[in-house]
Amino acid sequence: MEIIKFEGKEFPSVIVNLPFGERKISNTQLNESLMNFDGSYVSEEARLIDEEIFYFVEEEVLRFRKNKLITKILSEI
Numbered sequence: 877m878e879i880i881k882f883e884g885k886e887f888p889s890v891i892v893n894l895p896f897g898e899r900k901i902s903n904t905q906l907n908e909s910l911m912n913f914d915g916s917y918v919s920e921e922a923r924l925i926d927e928e929i930f931y932f933v934e935e936e937v938l939r940f941r942k943n944k945l946i947t948k949i950l951s952e953i
Contacts, residue, residue, distance in 0.1 A: 882909055882925060883918075888938055889929070892946050899930035901949065907932040 880887045880902060887906035891898050906929070910922040917923040931949050940948065 880906060880925060882906065882922070885909065888935075890938065890942070890945070892942055892949070894930075894946060894949070900928055901931050901933060901938065901945065902929050903935045903938050904932045905935065 878889045878891070878900075880889050887902055887909070889900050889902040889906075891900055907926070910917060910926050912918055917926065931953070933945070933948070937945065937948055
């Protein structure tokens with residue numbers, strides 16, 4: 877698990893191998909921190925971080941075993 881630091885907070889992320897390549901997954905709390913209420917980014921740094929993340933999931937889902945996490949993501953996209 878990798879840690880993404882943004883605005884003084886730490887957010888977990890993982891790299892998973894999906895059928896179309898490796899992708900970074902993080903939690904929805906990070907996604908909420910990156911965006912304003914109107915859907916715009918809070919900063920340029922937020923935009924750059926968001927572009928690295930393929931998908932956001934709830935924190936408890938991020939703790940799933942990788943196979944279960946992949947199955948969950950593929951069922952939602």
